Amino acid sequence: MGLRVNNNIAAFNSYRNLQATDKALNSSLEKLSSGLRINKAADDAAGLVISEGLRSQIGGLTVAARNAQDGVNVAQTADGALGTATTILQRMRDLAVQSSNDTNDSASRAAVQKEITSLTAELDRISEKSSFNGVNLLDGTFAGKVFQVGYANGDTITFDVKSGAAAAATVAAVTEVFVSGATAFDNAAVSAVSSVTISGTTVSFATGGTAASAVEAINANATISANWTASVSGSSLVLTSKVAGNVTDAAVTLGATNIAGTTTQGVRAANAVKLDSFGSGGLGVAAVNLSTQTGAASAITTIDSALATVSSARAGLGALQNRFESVISSVNIAIENLTASESAIRDTDMAAEMTKFTRSQILSQAGTSMLAQANSASQNVLSLLRG
Known part of the structure; x- marks a missing residue:
């Protein structure tokens, strides 16, 4: 091999390899410090597209789980209020049974009617004031409410809290x-x-x-x-x-x-009797009159119907609450699985990357040493010149 000084091919080769090693070393440092295998699109263009799609699903499902929990909370709030309404109706029924007995005189029945009036007013208050985050639950307006329980459009559950009051009651x-x-x-x-x-x-x-x-x-x-x-x-x-x-x-x-x-x-x-409300009008007990034996006897049937309506609504709320809780469970499982998939694509395998980093470190040190050797090799020409 001839000795040349204008072009040191060995140095060029060492420098090229050192550049490649330095690039690999920097890439490993980036991945190890961020914990991500894909830090920019150039790292894995196809993997970036897939992982971003998975991230969208995971984010949507995380919010959907919170939405479903809101559904559970709404059902519990409404059920608690209806539980109080049930207690009131049970008391009204007891009074109706008491007043239907003809051992009561008009004064006794008048006193019973006063309590009925008070209980009816409380039913109306519960119906009008029971709310969740400022949204009324029992006044008949909480109907067709949509809860988004998935990441995709249309993945919803419709929520109704209605008494089924007839239109003629208005x-x-x-x-x-x-x-x-x-x-x-x-x-x-x-x-x-x-x-x-x-x-x-x-x-x-x-x-x-x-x-x-x-x-x-x-x-x-x-x-x-x-x-x-x-x-x-x-x-x-x-x-x-x-x-x-x-x-x-x-x-x-x-x-x-x-x-x-x-x-x-x-x-x-x-x-106005709000349709589907759980007030006295919606439950059909607004006109209950226990001031006569006939009225009291008729009230028993009316109150029984109201109790059945409230119990049916509470059963529906319980079933819906169980459904929301099932949704939360399935959504959390989906989040876990999708996160694992996204992690496999985007996250750094720290052990494997550390192995690459160590290799690159050694090659970088060796490349630097060899570049120095290649640069000094041309010094041999001086020996020829000195003669």
């Missing part, structure tokens, strides 16, 4: 007819007569009775009670319409005295 407004004037509807006036006629229907009661007993007899009449609910306010008989938008005066005769001419009328807004 009342927009009612009419109250106040019967007063020259002939008062009080104890003195009622004790002198034995009947009252309302819109052509006569109700008889014992002479010498009270205004309260007369009202009890009126409300026990099926024909009148189908359209009106009677009560006493001061010395006035108050007839509250049960028919939406009813603005027709009721012709009232107390005994032989026609007092319809002094009737005044006013329409008030009623609390």
Whole structure:
């Protein structure tokens, strides 16, 4: 081999190999320090595409698991509120059974009715105020709510909390007819007569009775009670319409005295019965009246129906809660498996990469030494020149 000084081929070769070794060494350092096999697209273009897709699935499923947990929490919140409603309805049923016994006088039944009124108001409060994150759960509006429980569009569960109230239960407004004037509807006036006629229907009661007993007899009449609910306010008989938008005066005769001419009328807004709500209207117990034996007996059936409605809703919530919990379990398994797949593609095998790094380190040291040797080899030419 000839000795040349213009081009040191051995040095070029050593330098080229040293560059390749240095590149491998830097790549190993990057992978070992980040823990990732793919740090940029150039490391593995196809692997990058696959791993990014897997990351999207994992991220979506992680959020979906939280969404499903929200579903569990909503079901538990609604079930807790309905549990209280069940307790209230059970108490109302006990009162109905108590009042249906004719050993109760009108005063006793009036006291029972006061508690019923209070319990009905609490049912309405629970229905209107039970909420999750500001969203009402039991007022009939929590219907068709969509929970995203997967990473893909359309992977959802629809959530309904409805009582199944009939459309006919909705009342927009009612009419109250106040019967007063020259002939008062009080104890003195009622004790002198034995009947009252309302819109052509006569109700008889014992002479010498009270205004309260007369009202009890009126409300026990099926024909009148189908359209009106009677009560006493001061010395006035108050007839509250049960028919939406009813603005027709009721012709009232107390005994032989026609007092319809002094009737005044006013329409008030009623609390609209929200369809599918778990309030007293939605459960059908708003009109429960335990002031008579007949009304109390009828109330037992009505309250039993309301209890069945609430129990059915709670069973549905329990089933849905179990479904959400199953979703959480399956989603967590999917996250685990997809994470393993993504890790196999994108993460660094630290043991294998450390082996490569050690090899590159040795080659780098050897390459540097050989480059120095190649550069010094051309110094032999000086020996020839010195002669």
